[in-house]
Every structure is written in C-alpha cells, then in structure tokens.
Amino acid sequence: DAGVTQSxxxxxxTRGQQVTLRCSPKSGHxxxxxxxxxxxxxxxxxxxxxEEEERQRxxxxxxxxxxxxxxxxxxxxxxxxxxGDSALYLCASSLGGGLNTGELFFGEGSRLTVL
Amino acid sequence: xxxxxxxxxxxxxxxxRISILNCDYTNSMFDYFLWYKKYPAEGxxxxxxISSIKDKNEDGRFTVxxxxxxxxxxxxxxxSQPGDSAVYFCAASATGGYNKLIFGAGTRLAVHP
Numbered sequence: 001d002a003g004v005t006q007s008x009x010x011x012x013x014t015r016g017q018q019v020t021l022r023c024s025p026k027s028g029h030x031x032x033x034x035x036x037x038x039x040x041x042x043x044x045x046x047x048x049x050x051e052e053e054e055r056q057r058x059x060x061x062x063x064x065x066x067x068x069x070x071x072x073x074x075x076x077x078x079x080x081x082x083x084g085d086s087a088l089y090l091c092a093s094s095l096g097g098g099l100n101t102g103e104l105f106f107g108e109g110s111r112l113t114v115l
Numbered sequence: 116x117x118x119x120x121x122x123x124x125x126x127x128x129x130x131x132r133i134s135i136l137n138c139d140y141t142n143s144m145f146d147y148f149l150w151y152k153k154y155p156a157e158g159x160x161x162x163x164x165i166s167s168i169k170d171k172n173e174d175g176r177f178t179v180x181x182x183x184x185x186x187x188x189x190x191x192x193x194x195s196q197p198g199d200s201a202v203y204f205c206a207a208s209a210t211g212g213y214n215k216l217i218f219g220a221g222t223r224l225a226v227h228p
Contacts, residue, residue: 004158035218042119042204042218043159056215090158094213104213106151106158 002027004093004107012113013081021076021110025093032074033104034066035090043090049074078112086114118142119207121219128226134192136222138205141186145207149216150179150190153202162203163190195226 005024013019025032031050035043045058049068068074072093078085088111092104120139128134136150146167151159165172165179165188172179178191192199202223206216 033214035216040220042121042206042220043216044218045215048214058215092158103161104216106160108156108158 004091004105006089006091006107006110008110009108010111010113012115014115015081015083017081017114018077018079019081019112021078021089021091021112023074023076023091023093023107025072025074025091026105029093029095029105030072031094031096032068032072033092033094034074034076035092035106036060037088037090037109038084039087046076081114083114086112088112117219118145119205119217119219121205121222123222124220125223125225128195128224130197130226130228131194134190134195134199134224134226136190136192136203136205136224138188138190138219139186140188140207142207142209142217143186144209145217147208147210147213148179148181148188149206149208149213150177151204151206151218152199153204153221159204192224195224197226197228200224200226 007022033048034046037043047057048055052068063079065077088109090109091107149164150162152162153159163174163177181188202221204221205219
C-alpha cells in the first residue's frame, strides 16, 4: 500500500519562474492538503482540496494555486517565484474533506530552491 | 504572529531517561492538539493527540498533558530510546481535528546512549 508520493523531490528555479509540484495521496484517501515548511520553521498550511475544489486556504497569496484531479491526485502551482518561496513543500492526504477529515499522512516533500 | 511556540530548539537526553518537550499556544479557539515526529528526508508522522476536553492522553511510552489555563502542553517520552531522536512538532487546530493545522517550529530531540 503506497503512502503519499510527491514529485519532484528536489528542484531549482530562478526568480519570476513558475513551478508545479505533484502529489499522489495514500490509497483510499480523497483529500489533499499542502503545507510549506521554510528552513527552521514548522509547516504552514497553504490550502486543502476535496472533491476537486479548494475547501480551505491559509494565509498565502494568489500566486499559490492548486488543482485536484478526479483520481484525487493534486498539483501545487506557484507563479512569479520569489526567493522567499524557497522551502520544503509537503503534501498530506486524509479521508473525508471539510471539518471531519481524518488523520493526515504526509509525503516526504518537494524541496524547492529559488535563486 | 506565532500562535504555536516551541521555545526549545533542541533537547538532549540520556537513553532510559524522560524526555519532556514543551509547547505554548496563544489562540484560545484551538480545541485539538497534536504531536508529529519527523526524521530526516521523511514527512512528519502523527504521534499522539489530545482534545481540549481532556488534560492527559497516554499511548505507550508517550503521554501528552494539556493545561488550558496556561495554554501549555507537553509531551513526555518515558523511557527515551535512541530511535526517538527526531524533530518533534507541536500542532494545533481550531476545527476539532486534523484540518488547517498550525505548527510550532519544532524541537530537535537527541537521545544518546
């Protein structure tokens, strides 16, 4: 039973570019949440997708957007990259969106470096 | 505005002894608290949680204590083992569960023989 898988594991971009990160949830899970973990900090909630819609959002600008596909996988897109976007991006999957979502299972993350 | 604070970046404990990791929060709307453990190159894994209606929850070697009046929680690991060496994150939710978790900055625990 595969857990949460994320790709790519590492990538380097330059300021102003755009990036797409991908996440496949744990088998049987239908909800995907994205977190950003800057160096020396804890993960920060970006948004949550359930039933192919953004259900909840944290305090992140519109440059951060996402998508969920019918097979529950998800993408995180960041436009107009800034140096401060350098971080580990974690995907977490769970069952049942909204307020009753179950335990989160995290992937290993995608480490983004913006030069 | 850090709503969840872990003021000790690191903690070193001898094997067999007790490890106590602390966490403070400021938002009185938080009603569910969790601890996650993270090894290098792995995602955080859920360890233990506690609802705001309780003041203690125990799971094997791990116990979480909640003091709502002080807005403080702690994780006790007894006895500590070398395999417990990891970064521990305290997290809180205002939705009664695993949604929109607010994490602290983490405490790196090192358990040495």
